[in-house]
Amino acid sequence: MLAEQIKGPRLLARVEGSGDIKLNGLAVDELKLEIKGSGDILASGQASRLAVAIAGSGDVQTADLKADDVSVSIAGSGDASVQADKTLAVSIAGSGDVVYSGNATLRKTVAGSGSVSRR
Secondary structure (H helix, E strand, O other), rough: OOOOOOOOEEEEEEEEEEEEEEEEEEEEEEEEEEEEEEEEEEEEEEEEEEEEEEEEEEEEEEEEEEEEEEEEEEEEEOEEEEEEEEEEEEEEEEOOOOEEEEOOOEEEEEEEEOOOOOO
C-alpha cells in the first residue's frame, strides 16, 4: 500500500502477516506503526509522537520522519530506524535492533541480543 500527503491528528498503520506499507509526506500529531509478522513499513514526514511496535521479523524505517517523542517496542528479530528530537524509549525482547538519529534523551531496556545504536 502506498499513501502520500496524509494530514491529521492520528494515524494507525498496521501490517498483520506479510505485506508492505509506504507512507510519504505525513503531517500528524500521533502516528502508530504496528507489525505482527514479516511485513515492512516505510514512513516519511513529521509527527509529534511516534509509536512503533514490532512482533516478529518486520522492519520499520522512519529515518526520514521527524518526530519529537518516539517509543519503539520490538518482540522478535524486527529492526527499526527512527529520528527522535526530544525523547526515545526503546524496549527490545529478542534480537531486534534500533538505529536512531536526533538529540533525544534515550531510555532503553534490552533483553536478548538486540541493540540500540545512534546513527
